[in-house]
Every structure is written in structure tokens, then in C-alpha cells.
Amino acid sequence: MSPAFFNILVMNIGSTSTKVACYKDTELIAGSNIPFEKNLLSPYHDLAGQIPQRKGQILDFIAGYGVELNTLNIVVSRGGVGAPCPSGVYEVNQAMCDDLLSTRFAKHDSSLGPVISKDIAQECGIKAVVVDPPSTDEFHPLARISGLPGIQRGSVLHALSQKAAARRASAIIGGSYNELNFVVAHLGGGISVGAHLKGRVIDSTHGLYEGPFTPERAGSLPTLPLVHLARDRSVSAVRDILVGGSGLKAYLGTDDARKVEEMIKDGDEKALLVFEAMAYQIAKAIGAMATVIKGNLDGIVITGGLAYSERLVNWIKERISFIGRVFVFPGEDEMLALAEGGLRVLKGEEQIKTYPGEL
Secondary structure (H helix, E strand, C coil): CCCCCCEEEEEEECCCEEEEEEEECCEEEEEEEEECCCCCCCHHHCHHHHHHHHHHHHHHHHHHCCCCHHHCCEEEECCCCCCCECCCEEECCHHHHHHHHHCCCCCCHHHHHHHHHHHHHHHHCCEEEEECCCCECCCCHHHHEEEECCEECCCCCCHHHHHHHHHHHHHHHCCCHHHCEEEEEEECCCEEEEEEECCEEEEECCCCCCCCCCCCECCCCCHHHHHHHHCCCCHHHHHHHHECCCHHHHHHCCCCHHHHHHHHHCCCHHHHHHHHHHHHHHHHHHHHHHHHCCCCCCEEEEEEHHHHCHHHHHHHHHHHCCCCCEEEEEECCHHHHHHHHHHHHHCCCCCEEECCCCC
16 A cells, blocks of 8 residues: 655755755655855865765754654655766666766766765665756757767756656646647756657757856857867866856856846846847747747747746747747746656656666
């Protein structure tokens, strides 16, 4: 007999914080966003070196709310950037942990979540899983061609956020995500715009270096001027410019859209131009992805933190509403999306996959 409810521990580790929450099914029981500061000269700058303190923060949170480890049914973590694989729920195994800690595919603090979740789950005698990791890859073969042999377009997107938002839109429509078609735009510090064909993201702008510019990233750039920019700089220096030192931050001196809105209200014409340009580029990307699924759309979904900006969303809507119905879900709801993924597994509604999955 299944229990009346399931206890689910969720974690989402970022560069400056550790988000952790406990759910009964999808009801939030307790949650916290715990700050984490790294000194570049300390062991914490290395991924593995952060594990003891990060894990300690999570265990302290659990103890502080009186949650008994032996009552947990599953541990769910945001995924790291590992081997490209189809979307779904993956059990955290040693191969995944080895890939993430080796930074074989990318170095990002999110890689710590699966490693720590596996440790905690083993102590509880339960499974640890990740849901729709950032390296989710469901690309159509046409989407992989870049225009230059030796450089292939890769799939790195806000898969968890995009798919969760598409499922919310599907529920409103009254259909199944796996039977509907959407263009989904995740708008945050990073931006990715994906074409969802019957539950698969068959093309998407890259979350780090393609598509619209973002609060801190350059997005797609003219290639020859970029070559000149990179000529006298190291690869790491150029990367720091493109991912972290571009976009709103480079143009306006801040990556906080709320501050940009204040600048606009104060009559800053440059801020108005740049902010609208970001909306313009987002709309263009949405239009491009609509062509990928030949205009056969059930809706366009806008989500992420920037979706709280009515000004930005309205600019986007002005350019895309002719394409199809627009759904706006401000924020990310990634913690809830992780809990929902864990619950689908516990209820037998979705099968756990083995990492690395075959494309």
C-alpha cells in the first residue's frame, strides 16, 4: 500500500547559495535559500572542496526543521552539466558524479547537487535523482549543424524551467505536454529559447553563448568582430567577458533588471533603448523557434525572473502575439518542478533512467 504522502528533499545548488526544501508530495513544508560565500583562494573555489560545508548546510537545515532522515522517500537535485542525454529523471550514479566533479563537460556549482544528494540518499537507503538536467539533449539532426565543420551546435538550456512551464501551459490548455507544441523562453540571468515538439526540445538557443543577450551574457555576436576582440586575450578572459561581463551589465553597469527599470523611469534613454533591444532579440528568437515547428504551435510560454517585468513582457508580446497564444509564468518554480519530478517517480508515473542516457 502506498503511503498517504511522500516526503521529498529537494536541493538546488548555485554559485552563491544553496536552495533546499522539504515537500509532502508537492506541498512545501520548509524551505531556505542559504548564502554561500567563496574565497577564490580557499578550497571552496574547487568543486570538491565545497562539499563538506554545502552538505553540512543542508543537514543543518533538515535538523532545524525536525525532519528525520529516515522519513524521506527520495532526494531530488537540480542536475549539473554532464553528458548530453534525453530529458527525464535520472538516478544519480557514480558515473554521473565522476563526470560532474571532473568538470569534463563544464565547471558549474550546480554539479555539487547530485553528488551531495547521492551521499544523503545512501545514508537514508533511498534513491537520489535529477530531473531534466541542463545538458538535456533532444536536438533534431538539423539543429546540430553550425555552418562550420568541427563546430557543432550543442544543447545546453534551462530544461527544467522550460519543461515545467510548458507542462503548466499544457494543464491550462487541457492537454498532455507530450502531445502539444510550444516555444518556451526562459528569461533570467541566462536566457534560452526552445522549440518543444510533443515533449521534446528539438532546438534551443544555448544558455551560455547563443541567442538574445541577457542581463550578463552576450548571446550571439558578429563573428569577425569577436575574433578581433579575442586576438590579444586568453580564452578564459574572453569567456569572462561573454558570460558574466556582457549584456545589460556591460551596457548599463548593472545586471539587475529592476535597477534598469528605475533608470528608465528616471528618463535614461540609453537604458530604455538597451532594455527594449533585449526584448527585441528575445522576440526574434521566439519567432525563429516557431519556424522550427513550422508554426504548428499550441502556445508560446515565457518564464523566469525577467518575466516579472511587465514592460519587457509587453514589448515581447507586441512582436509575437500574432504567432500564437502567450502564457506568462513569472519566476522559475524550479524547486517545485524538482519535487514534481520526484513525485512522478514515486507514484510510478515516470520511469527512472540510467545515466548516461543514449541520444
